[in-house]
Amino acid sequence: MPVRHVLVVDDSKSARLMLRKMLQGFGMTVDTVDSAEEALSYLRDQHPDAIFMDHTMPCMDGLTAVRQIKNSPATASIPVAMYTSKDEPSYQDEAQAAGAVGVLSKPAIPETLGAILERFNVLFDAANLPPPSSPEPVTATPTAEGMTADQVGAIALEKAEQVFYEAIETQVLPLINDVVAKLRQDVETSQQETCARIAGRICAEQLAAWQPPEPREVQPSEAALRTQMLPLMEQRLETYRREARADFEELAREVAGQVCQHQLHDLSNRLVRQLSLRFAEATQKAGLDAREAAENVAREMVSRATTAAEAAATQAAVSQADAAAAAAEQTTRQLWADAQRDLQRRIHLAAGWAAAAGVGASVLAYVLR
Incomplete structure (x- = not known):
């Protein structure tokens, strides 16, 4: 069963009138309110088949109102579409997360509106909701009796506005829809032409800037490479030999010096x-x-008993003691002289070993050349 009764919620009177006229063209009954709060109040007594909800409105925005509608068991089954100029993918995801079935972009065109209504019909049939009876409210026509001039002026102004908006709905809105559809078609056509022209210009510029690749140099043959590489390799090898010889001589001198120094140090320690x-x-x-x-x-x-003998013995003892001390001093001096000669001999021997080690290092370096 198709959708027959629709509620339009928008704070813009012209937007409400335009969408109501298009929906009436699909044979639907349309009610309108200008705020989300009025829409929630309307839904307490009425049960439309579907709702078109604007996003940007004073106080409560459209997504908040949709969430409240979907959270209420009495109205959760009513399909809702956002009627707004927002058409970004992120906003469409946000609207679907709030419970809306889709987004109808302003200004609406019959093709997109028809697609939304088809989705409404599918959801309405799935919910198996009987079409609610929505008799037109009977409005008592006030009489001029007992009314003030201000009340009469307000009624006249309301009637004049109603006639004016009905004229807009019947004459202006169809023209606007045709103009919008034509503008969209022209824009799409111009975009295609512009893209084709830009692509052609870019291709022409790239073709004009293209240059054929330079011919590659002829690679030399294997024999020519060998002829060129052999002198270079011999030169590099000779340089390496000279550097290695110099490094080895330096290393040999350093090692010989360390060995001699170590031997002299050990020899001096032993001599001391x-x-x-x-x-x-x-x-x-x-x-x-x-x-x-x-x-x-x-x-x-x-052993001696007499005084004279003691004196003589004492003198002899002193003389013997002096002789013994002189002998000891002579012996010490002889030992020290022998030690000095031994030290000089060992120092000369160490110097000879050091000279021999230096000569051996030089001979080894010469042989390695």
Whole structure:
């Protein structure tokens, strides 16, 4: 069963009249209100088959009103379409999320309106809603008796506006719809022509700027490459040899110097330890000799009984002690002289080893050339 009774909600009187005229052309009964609040109040007593809801209105906007309609069990089954100039994809998704079946863009044209009505019919049949009886409200015609001049003027003004808008609906709106449809067709045609002209100009500019590719250079043969590469490879190899030889000589000198330094350090440490040991042995021996001489003198002094003999013995003991001390000093000096000669001999030997190591490093570097 097709949709027969429609409610139009829009704060623009001209938009309401234009859509009402188009819907009446489809054989429908149309009621109009100018705000979302009035639409909700209307739905408390009336039950239209479908609703066209504007988005931008004072106080409550259209999407909020649609959500309230869909949240009410009494009106949730009524299909609603947004009637607005917003046609962005994001807004269409937002409208569908709120519960609207689609968006009718302003100004409406018969083709898009017919598509929306077809969707209304499908939803209306699926809901199996009986067509509500919507008798035309009987409006009592006021009489001039008992009315003031202001009331009569208001009634006359309302009648004049009604005649004026009916004239617009019957004469102006069809012309506007035809003009809008013609303008849309002209715009689409001009866009196609403009796009074709721009594409042709771009192609012509690219063809004019195109240049044939430069011929590639002839690649040399394998024999020519070998002839050119061999001298370069020999030059690079000779350079590498010189650099490697210089690096090896430097490394050999550095290693020889480190070895000589290490050997001299070890030799000097051994010499110092040996000299210290020998000096300590010589000192200890001299002390033992002096102690033994003193003990011998004391024993001789005890063995003698007379004073003269004691004096002589004492003088002899002193002389023997002096001789022993002189002997010890002579022995120490002899040991120190021997140690000095031994140290000089070892230093000369170390210097000879160092010179031999340097000569060996030089010979090795020369051989490696």
